[in-house]
Structures are given as structure tokens and as C-alpha cells.
Amino acid sequence: MGSRGVYPHRRPFVSSGGFFFLLILVLIMGFFAGAPTPAFASSVLPSARSFGVVPQNPVETDAECLKCHKNQAMSTTWGILESDKVSLYVDPTAYNNTVHLEAGLACIGCHVGYKPESGHGNNFNSRREATLTMSDACGRCHGERQEEVMDGVHAEQIAAGNIAAAVCSDCHSPHTITRIKDKDNGLVSAATHFSIAKNCEKCHSAIYEKYSQSVHGQANIEQNNPDVPTCTNCHGAHNIEDPRTMAYRLRSPQICAKCHTNLDVMAKYGLSTEVMNTYVSDFHGTTVTIFEKVSPDAESNKPVCYDCHGIHDISRTDDPTKGLEIKQNLLKTCQKCHPDATANFPDSWTSHYIPDAEKYPSVYYINLFYQFFIPAVLGPMGILVLLDFGRSMLDKFSSPKRKTTSPKVNPMPKKKEEDNDGETK
Amino acid sequence: MAKPNKNTKLVPVKLYNRFNVVQRLQHFVFLVSFTLLGLTGLPQKYPLSPISVWLFAMLGGIETARLIHHISATIMIGVSGIHIIEVGYRLWVDRIHISMIPWVNDLQHVIHDIQYYFGYKKHKAYYGRYSYAEKMEYLALIWGTLVMAATGLMMWNPITTLRFLPGEVIPAAKAAHGGEAVLAVAAIIIWHFYHVHIKTFNKSMFTGKLNQHEMQHEHPAELALIESGEQQPPEVRLRTKVIRQIVFVPFAIFVFVATAASVYYIVWFENTAVAGLPEGETAPAFSPLPTPTLVVFEPTPMPRPASLTWAGWVGPMLNEKCSACHGADGVGGYEVLSKESSIRGGNAGPGFVAGNPAGSSVFAVQAEGDHPGQLTKDEIKYLTDWVNAGMP
Numbered sequence: 001m002g003s004r005g006v007y008p009h010r011r012p013f014v015s016s017g018g019f020f021f022l023l024i025l026v027l028i029m030g031f032f033a034g035a036p037t038p039a040f041a042s043s044v045l046p047s048a049r050s051f052g053v054v055p056q057n058p059v060e061t062d063a064e065c066l067k068c069h070k071n072q073a074m075s076t077t078w079g080i081l082e083s084d085k086v087s088l089y090v091d092p093t094a095y096n097n098t099v100h101l102e103a104g105l106a107c108i109g110c111h112v113g114y115k116p117e118s119g120h121g122n123n124f125n126s127r128r129e130a131t132l133t134m135s136d137a138c139g140r141c142h143g144e145r146q147e148e149v150m151d152g153v154h155a156e157q158i159a160a161g162n163i164a165a166a167v168c169s170d171c172h173s174p175h176t177i178t179r180i181k182d183k184d185n186g187l188v189s190a191a192t193h194f195s196i197a198k199n200c201e202k203c204h205s206a207i208y209e210k211y212s213q214s215v216h217g218q219a220n221i222e223q224n225n226p227d228v229p230t231c232t233n234c235h236g237a238h239n240i241e242d243p244r245t246m247a248y249r250l251r252s253p254q255i256c257a258k259c260h261t262n263l264d265v266m267a268k269y270g271l272s273t274e275v276m277n278t279y280v281s282d283f284h285g286t287t288v289t290i291f292e293k294v295s296p297d298a299e300s301n302k303p304v305c306y307d308c309h310g311i312h313d314i315s316r317t318d319d320p321t322k323g324l325e326i327k328q329n330l331l332k333t334c335q336k337c338h339p340d341a342t343a344n345f346p347d348s349w350t351s352h353y354i355p356d357a358e359k360y361p362s363v364y365y366i367n368l369f370y371q372f373f374i375p376a377v378l379g380p381m382g383i384l385v386l387l388d389f390g391r392s393m394l395d396k397f398s399s400p401k402r403k404t405t406s407p408k409v410n411p412m413p414k415k416k417e418e419d420n421d422g423e424t425k
Numbered sequence: 426m427a428k429p430n431k432n433t434k435l436v437p438v439k440l441y442n443r444f445n446v447v448q449r450l451q452h453f454v455f456l457v458s459f460t461l462l463g464l465t466g467l468p469q470k471y472p473l474s475p476i477s478v479w480l481f482a483m484l485g486g487i488e489t490a491r492l493i494h495h496i497s498a499t500i501m502i503g504v505s506g507i508h509i510i511e512v513g514y515r516l517w518v519d520r521i522h523i524s525m526i527p528w529v530n531d532l533q534h535v536i537h538d539i540q541y542y543f544g545y546k547k548h549k550a551y552y553g554r555y556s557y558a559e560k561m562e563y564l565a566l567i568w569g570t571l572v573m574a575a576t577g578l579m580m581w582n583p584i585t586t587l588r589f590l591p592g593e594v595i596p597a598a599k600a601a602h603g604g605e606a607v608l609a610v611a612a613i614i615i616w617h618f619y620h621v622h623i624k625t626f627n628k629s630m631f632t633g634k635l636n637q638h639e640m641q642h643e644h645p646a647e648l649a650l651i652e653s654g655e656q657q658p659p660e661v662r663l664r665t666k667v668i669r670q671i672v673f674v675p676f677a678i679f680v681f682v683a684t685a686a687s688v689y690y691i692v693w694f695e696n697t698a699v700a701g702l703p704e705g706e707t708a709p710a711f712s713p714l715p716t717p718t719l720v721v722f723e724p725t726p727m728p729r730p731a732s733l734t735w736a737g738w739v740g741p742m743l744n745e746k747c748s749a750c751h752g753a754d755g756v757g758g759y760e761v762l763s764k765e766s767s768i769r770g771g772n773a774g775p776g777f778v779a780g781n782p783a784g785s786s787v788f789a790v791q792a793e794g795d796h797p798g799q800l801t802k803d804e805i806k807y808l809t810d811w812v813n814a815g816m817p
Contacts, residue, residue, distance in 0.1 A: 068756060071749035074798065164711070206708035244705065283580075283599075286472045290487040293478050298486065299702070307703040337698045340584050347592020348583055355596070362597040370604025377565075378611050384535070385619045387542040392624070 065107045066092050078124045086127045094176045102179075110137040110174060128163055135167035138174070148238035156242070164203070171199050196230045197221060204231075210312040215319075217312075227265050233258075246299050250292040253279060256305045278352040279305070301337070308333050324351075439637040441651065443629040447511055452630050454504045461497040462573075463610045465490040470603045498577055499688050505570055506684030510677045517676075518669045520661070524554045527564060531557035553646040558620045562612075569609045576602040578687075582695045727803035733810060734817045735764045742808075743767060747798050768816065779816050782809045 068074060069090040077085045095101055100109075108114050111134075115121030124130040139146035149155050149168070157165035168174075182189045197220060201208035211217035211231075219225035234255050235241070241248050257276040259265055266273050279285035287302040306314075308324060315322040324330045330346040338345065355363035444452070465484065468477030469491075484490045515521045534550035534557050541549050555563070576598035579586045583595050621627040625642070629635045640648040730738035743761040750756040751771075759771025770776035773786040782788050788809070791800055800808070811817070 067752070068750035071798070074749070164713070201714060203711055203713045205714045206712040207706070207710065210708050280472065286469060287487050290472055290478070290481050294482045294486050300488075301698075301700070301702045303703060311706045312708065337703055338584065339699065340696060342584065342587055344587040344590070344592040345584065348587060348595035349592075350596050355600075360593055360596060362593050363600045366597050366600040366604065370601070370608070374604065374608045374611070377608060378615060381561075381612060381616045384538070385615060387539065388624065389619070391542045 061106045061108055062095075066090065076119070078126055078130060086130065090175050098175065098177050099179045100174060100177065105141075110134070110140075112137065131169060132158070132163060132167060135169050138168040138172075142168070145238050152236075152238055152240040153242045154240060166203060170202070190224075190226060193226060193230060194220065194224050196232050200231045207312050214310065214312060214314045215316050216314060227259075227268065229259065245297075247296050249304055250288055250296055250300065252304045252306060253285070253288065272352060274354055275352045278350065278354060282350070303337065307336075440634040441637070441640050441648070442633060443635050444633050446633065449630060449633055451504055451508055451511070454500060458497040458501040458504065459609075459613070461493055462501065463606070465494040465497070466602075466606050467610065469494075470606065495581065495692070498574070498581075499692065501570065502574055502688055503684060505574070506680055509680050513676060513680070514673060517673050518666060525560055525563050527557065527560045531560055551646040551649075552644050553650070554644060556643065558616065562617055565609070565612055569605055572601060572605045573609070576605070578691055581691055582697065584697055585695050727801065727807075730807060733807060733814065739808065739811050739816075740764065740767075742804065746800060746804075750798060764816075777812050777816060780813055782812050785812060 069088055070092050072089050074088040075085055076088055090107075111120070113121065122130070124133065146168070154165040154167070158167070172180075178191075180188060180192045197208060197211065197217070208217075212221050216228040216230075219228040220230055235243065243252075253276065260271065260275050261273045263273050276285075280289050284302045287300060288304055291298055291300040291302075309315075310322070313322075317323045317325040320326065322329055324333060327343075327346055330349075330351075331341065331343060334341045334346055334349070350360050350363065353359045355361070355367070357364055464480065468474070468480045469487070471477050472487075481487050481490055484493065516523065534552065537546060537550035540546045579590075579594060579598040580602065586594065586598075621630070625639070627635075627639070627643075629639075635643070637648070732738060747761045748755075751759045751761045753760060753762060755761070755771065757771045757773060759773070759776065760766040761776075766776075768775065768777045770786050773790060774784075776785060776787050778784040788805070790796055791805055
């Protein structure tokens with residue numbers, strides 16, 4: 001029964017007039033929310049927001065600055081250290097090629113608060129203080145990036161008082177910076193990609209040293225191979241996480257898996273994409289996966305990829321001195337956590353192989369056995385249960401005549417081989 | 426024994442003893458450890474299932490789950506040892522009939538029941554003390570416990586195991602452990618639950634007793650035997666029984682000690698893995714390359730210019746050092762491109778005043794020491810001499 005005839009007096013919840021009013025209101029609000037705000041629209045700088053300063057004509061004001069700052073010998077000393085002697089030279093040719101000039105950013109776009117007198121009103125105690133102070137300027141256009149940086153380990157270090165930690169300009173020299181991303185596809189350009197490791201080396205030279213010897217580092221640095229990861233592929237660029245935390249450790253296999261489960265990339269090098277699956281289905285990987293899901297900050301000493309393969313010094317698995325395909329090397333690796341492990345021990349790890357008739361046949365055949373054995377046992381059990389259940393239901397709901405007969409058919413059985421004297425009871 | 430019901434005048438229901446308290450206790454301990462093993466074990470076989478993740482979260486993480494698993498396994502091994510002693514006692518001392526072993530008539534019963542299900546028989550097979558369903562389950566329990574204990578102990582003590590066996594047995598044991606676990610749990614749910622919980626709710630494993638009605642339905646052959654009085658084992662003399670008991674004691678001690686010792690060894694002996702975290706990165710994280718600092722040479726003493734005049738030294742020197750900023754349209758209104766503009770000065774006052782270095786703004790600015798185009802001490806000295814000489 002429809003309600004139409006039953007409640008003729010019922011009116012729509014919103015009248016037609018009200019409905020249209022609401023519709024118009026929603027449309028107007030949608031227009032404001034969705035429309036690009038002209039002040040922030042910038043086709044030139046997809047990643048940088050509008051400037052926080054009134055744009056100047058860079059050609060005019062920059063020429064004024066460069067009058068002095070194109071002088072290569074121009075320098076000043078901040079603080080008391082001779083090492084704090086700071087070059088004030090700006091290479092005009094390099095600056096002319098920067099993405100900043102392309103975007104129409106004048107010197108005073110960043111160097112705000114400029115004063116005309118010598119020193120421009122700056123009074124820093126050290127070269128580092130000048131850098132740290134100036135780096136605030138980046139956020140005026142690159143606010144999102146700076147927010148990411150604030151979440152990162154470098155900002156955390158600075159907040160803790162370690163002023164040596166990197167700020168924007170330590171990696172992106174603002175007077176020479178060219179486009180990081182390809183203008184056409186929006187991806188990090190090859191030139192940038194191959195410059196990243198060198199950039200990090202400025203502070204992490206010992207890590208770089210290791211990385212440059214690794215299978216990834218060699219391909220990156222010596223062969224400019226874009227398939228291998230550079231620093232930022234694993235650590236991120238701005239919101240760099242402290243890699244020494246438990247959370248990072250537990251999540252790290254997924255970082256490796258990003259590339260190592262990618263069929264297209266791995267096929268080029270004949271590498272298996274089953275490394276993650278086989279890891280997760282193994283004791284170590286199961287533990288780490290569950291830790292990551294249940295208690296991502298808790299400590300687990302079960303190995304993740306890098307505990308066996310190395311962190312920055314990852315080598316080929318067939319490397320004669322370190323490769324894990326060589327049993328002696330694998331045993332040494334096992335013994336790091338299993339000091340009592342004997343020569344047999346490494347074979348208990350199926351080495352990222354899915355067992356088959358050749359590799360780990362006993363595992364393969366046991367799995368195969370249970371594939372048949374389980375249904376072979378459960379099948380007949382299930383059939384007998386279903387038959388029993390079906391028959392009991394039939395008896396229960398069929399004609400009462402049949403129902404009454406069945407209990408009567410339940411006398412004391414006669415045992416063939418025995419006498420009948422028990423029957424009398 | 427039969428107990429008259431106070432409230433009704435129905436015929437009192439006769440009760441039959443089915444399981445004694447030791448058997449019931451064994452069942453209870455086994456069922457608890459089995460359940461815990463299943464709940465903590467299966468999620469390890471299927472770690473990615475949301476149910477597993479939820480279970481691990483409930484249990485307080487995978488390590489706790491493993492601890493519960495190990496404790497339950499120890500308990501199950503213990504109760505299995507006690508079962509061996511208990512069955513051994515009843516077989517050897519009481520000389521009971523081995524009624525749990527599947528036999529030909531069990532197969533006949535299965536066929537009979539199938540015929541009954543399809544209507545070819547009027548009743549089910551007359552089961553004895555244990556039906557084929559129970560025998561099947563007991564057989565599965567023995568087989569399952571053996572496989573699970575053997576493979577589980579291998580995985581628990583891999584290093585010890587691999588002293589005697591090739592490495593591959595560990596993943597093989599894991600495969601068998603997982604397969605057998607699925608089989609055991611599924612069999613319990615399909616077979617056990619159906620027969621003693623769904624078909625009828627058989628409480629005898631907790632109460633120890635079945636009533637006459639239940640006996641008639643489920644163990645008619647046994648009931649007949651009991652009622653016939655033939656079920657009782659032959660009476661033995663006390664002396665014989667005591668001798669049997671004495672003989673039995675070493676066996677019991679052996680099984681007990683063997684079980685206890687192996688459990689002790691399994692739990693405490695092998696140090697499979699270190700407790701701490703694996704060694705992390707050995708390279709220091711922050712090891713900066715030396716910053717390319719501005720090289721500042723201490724100037725070698727400058728020889729006095731041969732000709733201390735504007736054209737001979739002052740003009741070219743100022744042009745080289747200062748004109749970058751103070752060239753045409755120079756900073757601060759000061760230009761050094763010509764002698765006139767240099768002397769005239771800029772916003773800071775006259776550049777040079779003949780015979781009066783103190784009144785010359787160039788010296789005042791340079792005295793601050795950090796002018797972007799800072800002159801050397803020697804250059805200032807000779808420039809002062811030039812001013813004092815009247816700026817030739």
C-alpha cells in the first residue's frame with residue numbers, strides 16, 4: 001500500500017520554493033569553493049604559492065643588487081670566526097637560469113627587510129645563523145614544502161638545538177636552483193634525480209661512501225640508471241622520517257617492495273617479484289607484518305629486508321664476498337641473530353623461493369599432500385554429517401507415522417557372537 | 426545409579442558411567458590447550474587476514490600469541506604424556522578391552538549408516554562403547570598430536586634439530602604443521618561439533634554419565650553388553666593386581682620423566698636467537714664533507730708602489746677594488762672611476778681631503794673593517810701616504 005492516499009495532508013519536507021533557494025545557495029557556495037582564487041593561481045610555479053611580497057620588477061632591482069654582488073671577491077665576516085667569512089658573491093649567469101628568475105622572483109622577494117646601507121641592516125653572529133634566518137623566506141612561497149620539512153627529522157634536529165641540520169637552502173641553493181621537476185610531466189627530472197645523492201653527501205658523506213659501493217649506488221652514480229633508488233626514494237625529500245625508529249623499521253619492507261614487486265622494473269634485471277610475498281609468509285616476515293599492523297611502534301628484533309641485505313651497502317646476491325646466494329655469506333648473516341647456527345641452518349630459510357619440485361621439494365610435496373589429504377578427510381566427514389543431518393531432518397518433519405516407527409526400531413541389539421541372556425532385562 | 430525423580434512419578438532414568446574423572450580432566454585440559462593453540466596458531470598461518478590481525482590485537486600482539494601457543498603446546502604435550510600413563514594403567518593393570526581401535530565392524534557400521542540414510546535400513550548401526558565417529562576422532566587426535574608435536578618442536582628448536590637433520594626440514598615442518606592445523610580444527614568443527622553438540626548435546630564428557638535413553642540411541646551394543654553383565658573384566662586376585670601395579674610403576678616413571686625432561690629441554694635449552702635488535706648502520710649518519718670555506722690569504726707585505734700618484738697606483742687600485750659597486754652610478758652616490766669623483770665623495774661625505782685622512786670618508790668606512798670591498802692594511806697605509814702627500 002502506498003502512503004499517497006493515506007496521508008493526503010502530508011506535505012513535502014521542503015517546499016518547492018525552499019528547495020530552489022537551497023539549490024541556489026549550494027551552487028553559489030560550490031562556485032566559491034571550487035573556483036580558483038586568482039591571487040593564488042600560478043601557471044609558472046605549480047609547487048610554489050603566491051609570493052608574500054609585492055612582486056618587483058626583477059630586472060631593475062636585481063641590477064642594483066648585482067652591482068656589488070657580482071663582484072667575486074665580495075665577502076663579509078660574521079661573528080668572530082675567520083671560517084665565518086662569507087662570500088657575498090652571486091653568479092649573475094647562474095641566477096639568470098634559475099627557476100626563481102623564471103618565476104619573476106627578484107632578490108628582494110626573499111631578502112626582505114633590506115636596508116640600503118652597508119650590511120643591509122643584517123647583523124648575524126655566524127654564517128649558519130644567516131642561513132637559518134634566511135631559510136624562513138622559502139616558506140612564503142613554498143609553504144606546503146616547508147610544512148613537510150617541519151615534520152621531518154632535520155627540523156626536529158634544529159628544534160633540539162642541532163643547527164647543523166639541513167634547511168631548505170642547504171639542499172636547494174636559491175641562487176642557482178633550476179627546475180626540479182620536468183615542466184611537461186611533472187616528475188622529478190633526471191638531472192635532479194642524479195644530483196640528489198651528491199647533495200645529501202654534503203652532510204652524510206659516510207653513508208654516501210657506503211651507498212656509492214652498493215648495487216643501487218653504483219648503478220645510480222656510475223651508470224646514471226634511473227631505475228635504482230637514490231636517497232629520497234626511500235627516505236623522502238622533505239618530511240624525512242627518522243629511520244632509526246621502530247615504526248620506520250617495521251614499515252621498511254614496504255619501501256623495498258615499492259620497486260621489488262614492480263614487474264616491469266624487476267623483469268629488466270631478472271629479479272623475482274615474489275620477495276615480499278615469500279618474506280611475509282615466512283616466520284620473520286609474518287612477525288614484522290603483524291607488529292606493523294598491530295603495534296607499529298613496538299620493538300621487534302625479527303629481521304626486515306635490510307638486516308640481511310644491508311642498509312646502504314646492499315650488494316648483489318651473487319656478490320662473492322657479501323652476496324646472500326653464497327651459503328657461507330648467508331650463514332654469517334644468520335649468525336648475526338642466531339649465533340649457534342650451524343652449516344645446515346641457512347637451508348631452513350627458503351631464500352624467497354616459492355617451493356617447487358626442484359627447490360625445497362619436501363616443502364612442496366608436503367603442501368601438495370595436505371592439498372589432497374585435507375579434502376580427503378574432511379570430504380567424507382562432511383558427507384556423512386550432511387547425510388545424518390538430512391536424514392534426521394527428514395524424520396523430524398515427515399509423516400508422524402514414520403516418526404513414531406523409528407524409536408520403536410531401537411531395541412537392544414543382538415550380538416551375533418553372544419548369547420541372549422542379557423536381553424531379558 | 427538410577428535416581429528417582431521427586432517431582433514426577435515417571436520411571437527413574439537409569440544412568441551409566443561413561444567417563445571417569447581422570448578422563449574428563451584430560452579432555453578438559455586438552456580442549457583448552459587445543460582451542461588456545463588454534464586461536465594463536467591459525468592466525469600465524471594466515472597473518473594477512475583481517476580476522477588474524479584482529480585476533481593478534483586482542484591477544485596483545487604476535488609475540489604474546491606465540492607465548493600462549495608455546496605454553497598451550499607444553500600443556501598439550503603434558504596431558505598427552507598423562508594419557509599414555511593412564512591408558513597404559515588401564516590396559517596393563519585393569520586389563521580393559523581396547524575399545525578405541527577402529528576395526529572391520531566400524532567400516533560395516535559406516536556402510537550400514539549410509540544405507541540407513543538412504544532408507545535401505547530401518548535403523549542406524551548398533552554402536553558399541555565407541556562409535557566409528559569417536560574412533561575416527563581419537564585416531565585423528567593421536568595422528569594430529571604426533572605430527573603437531575614433532576613439527577612444532579622442530580620449529581621451536583631449529584638449531585638443535587638441524588644438528589641432526591638437513592635445513593629443509595624446518596620449512597617442511599612448518600608446512601606440515603600448518604596443513605595439519607587446518608585439518609585438525611576443521612575436523613573438530615565439522616565432525617566433533619556435529620556429533621556431540623549439534624546432533625545431540627552430549628554432556629557425558631563433563632558429567633561423566635549417559636542416561637539409558639542416550640545409551641540406547643548412541644551405544645546400543647554397549648548397553649546390551651552392560652545389561653548382559655559381560656562387560657565387566659574378569660575378577661583378579663588382589664595379589665595379581667598389586668604385582669601388575671608394581672610392574673607398571675617403572676613404565677609410568679619413564680613416560681613421566683621422558684615427557685617432563687623433553688618439555689624442560691624444549692622450553693629452556695636452546696638459545697635460538699639473540700634478544701636484542703640486529704646491528705644497525707655502522708656508518709655515522711652525520712659526517713659532513715668539509716665546507717668549502719672562503720680561502721683568505723694573509724697578504725704578503727706589499728712593496729711601496731714605485732709611483733704613489735693617481736695614475737701610477739691609486740686610480741687603478743681603486744678601480745679594481747671598488748668599482749664593482751662604486752662604478753658609474755655607484756652605490757651610496759660614490760664613484761671611483763675618476764680622480765674628481767673619488768675625491769668628491771658620496772653620501773658619506775668627501776672621499777678624500779688632501780692632507781687630512783681623518784676627514785676622508787673612505788678611511789672612515791674602511792676602518793670598520795668589514796666593508797664588502799675591504800682594502801688591505803698596506804693599501805690603506807699607502808693610500809694615507811698619498812692623501813698626506815697632497816693627492817698627486
